[in-house]
Amino acid sequence: MKLQDTLTNSEKTLDTSHKVRIYLCGVTVYDESHIGHARTIIVFDVLRRYLENRGIEVNFIQNFTDIDDKIINRAKLENVTADEISSKYIEHYFSDFDGLNVKRATDYPKATEHIKDILDFIQKLINKDIAYTSKNGVYFSVSKFPEYGKLSKKKIDELQSGARIEIDETKKDPLDFALWKFSDVEPTWDSPWGKGRPGWHIECSAMSIKYLGENFDIHGGGRDLIFPHHENEIAQSESFVDNQFAKIWMHVGMVTINGEKMSKSLGNVKSIKYVLDNWGSNIIRLFCLSGHYSKPIDYSEELLKENLIKWRQAETCYYELIHSNNEKQSDNVISIVKKISNDFDEALEGDFNTHLALSAFFSLVKEANRLAADENLGINDVKTIKPEFERMLEILGLSIPKISQEQKQEIDKMIESRERLRNEKHFAEADKIRASLNEMNIELIDHKEKTIWMKKENIKADIWT
RNA sequence: GGUACUCUGGCAGAACGGUUAUGCGUGGGCCUGCAAAGCCUAUACAAGGGGGUUCGACUCCCUCGGGUACCUCCA
Structure with missing residues (x-):
């Protein structure tokens, strides 16, 4: 390195x-x-x-x-x-x-x-x-x-x-x-x-x-x-x-706040407690790794928001991976993942370029989401993608919030009822269930053949941005 | 004033002496009962200003300018 x-x-x-x-x-x-x-x-x-x-x-x-x-x-x-x-x-x-x-x-x-x-x-x-x-x-x-x-x-x-x-x-x-x-x-x-x-x-x-x-x-x-x-x-x-x-x-490098030096006299010091409370560790980590370590980075809500959007994509990817249940298999997934994995390592080997490593990570996310969008993410592909996805998460120190078994069962039950109502074209009722899941920070993704759920990390700032 | 770092498209941010970076955003589309999420696609005269070296510079050199940091508080 x-x-x-x-x-x-x-x-x-x-x-x-x-x-x-x-x-x-x-x-x-x-x-x-x-x-x-x-x-x-x-x-x-x-x-x-x-x-x-x-x-x-x-x-x-x-x-x-x-x-x-x-x-x-x-x-x-x-x-x-x-x-x-x-x-x-x-x-x-x-x-x-x-x-x-x-x-x-x-x-x-x-x-x-x-x-x-x-x-x-x-x-x-x-x-x-x-x-x-x-x-x-x-x-x-x-x-x-x-x-x-x-x-x-x-x-x-x-x-x-x-x-x-x-x-x-x-x-x-x-x-x-x-x-x-x-x-x-x-x-x-x-x-x-x-x-x-x-x-x-x-x-x-x-x-x-x-x-x-x-x-x-x-x-x-x-x-x-x-x-x-x-x-x-x-x-x-x-x-x-x-x-x-x-x-x-x-x-x-230093962190500046909207282009200004962070100092007590300017009153713009962002405490970890404050940023953690509003954005959570994943967004903060993505932000801190978004530039080359030796250069300054500028803290702004806009940039954090950008990282929030990216983090949502990674969350989606994770839930697509764990919910995959079809037998389809794409030919070149193995070679694509291998290349992305290489890019990730090479970025870090070359003067620890975390920004480039992040782009490799997000291209893996994109690849999985793309397969899922086309209903082509099969369990064999998951076997290739998921370990690499998790390896990158581990290195970057990112983590998907855990969810209890009981909560999972509850969600599955609610999704089942909603499916029934949708089939009977009782959409207003079905939408109510979806809305109450949303309130639990559970997002539903309707695929052609199945509906999957994802637990969105609760991020305070998501509401006011 | 001195020293170091830095200046790339609306924003973020790479590589490379000659090829589209990439992401976000924005426009359009696909999927959907509708959404959401995701995906696809389109989109940029980009290189702080001015010189120079070169067949060719964002990339090398000079100069001017802006920013940030440090010069016994600082991650």
Whole structure:
């Protein structure tokens, strides 16, 4: 598989001959997660699902940054402890992302549970004379890492002249960043240099190397993390291990809202809770995968609506597949499905082009629906199409809502009565039954020889769009 | 101001130095008791502006312009 690497600005081949090790920078847990977080995490979720589907083992680590100024400030504001804030938002994180059908990572290490590793990490940097202690904390000396700026393509002297850097006289160089911050404000931990807490970037370096070892396969996150977060991680980590930190740097583009930046000051932040509530996980996932991961995507109701229409087609396809009962068989279904399946895989192999993979998925949907429309979808074709359809659903993380056996029987009974009434030309009565099924979100599809039903996913936004 | 990314038809979005992308939308049709769903079919002077390289550029180069992100809060 080829992936765009931010560091070398070129496509790199992912080595899948062994277990693939991925580290994804997760969230700082001080507030609700939003659609931007969702996109990044869904992209990595699908990457992981795809690799696993190919039989490749994946060690997928995603951290929680649970100690940070923002958490402390929030705690102060709400008059609770930092731990209460982070625990609360970790809980919300899981409810949001379970709702989005994101598979749980192999592990979710937390900064506060790895203080020892962080301290060891810092000590080694001090020993190597790459970090130093000053009045306010322990700092990484950027001048000791000549390659600083290589990820973000920034020049050190240009950064130094940047007007927005606040001059801190206690640092040797304005670019030096904190590994450890001295503080008396709880929570704090003891360290050989003084009581305090870790700086922002150090936890990812310490935890990724601890869980994945040196030179792991993919390090990812949102584009906005390239600088300073990932730049600093590289500086720390490569000073620490004297080896390449990560093989491929994979960055996911931002989500804009109607062309504007999503920000609290603009009041246009779309929380996962909100989008999930209105659109459901399938539509959100389709939306998040509708563009190439490295490019920005724009959130708009119009685009979500487009994905809703597509999702309805996929639902129809599913119910056509499970209700097929005729013996007909079309000649070239096997070769068509094989080609579509290939297209799907090739799209993902080639820089993880989820948009192209989606078009392959929808051409499979179309193929099945076309056969069904012509009354030609036989059970032998279903044997070919359904496993592939389900494989794609699994990789994309899409799911058809389940329906109980009792409900199925009830529906079948209602359809039977309606059939009887239709045969007797009591259409008004028959239509009443159809209407009451519609109210249960059951859609009837009248084929020539039989009537089948589908359970439409209940999507709030469907009504107001 | 600097750096990176980006600019394709009403919208979304690919590939490719020379061939219809595709999807949504829109028009028409099929199916139906009527619908719905689905299917079929038609539909686009498309390439941000201007130069250049080339037999030929959406694709390569230059330039101008727009957008987004980052420049120690950020997925």
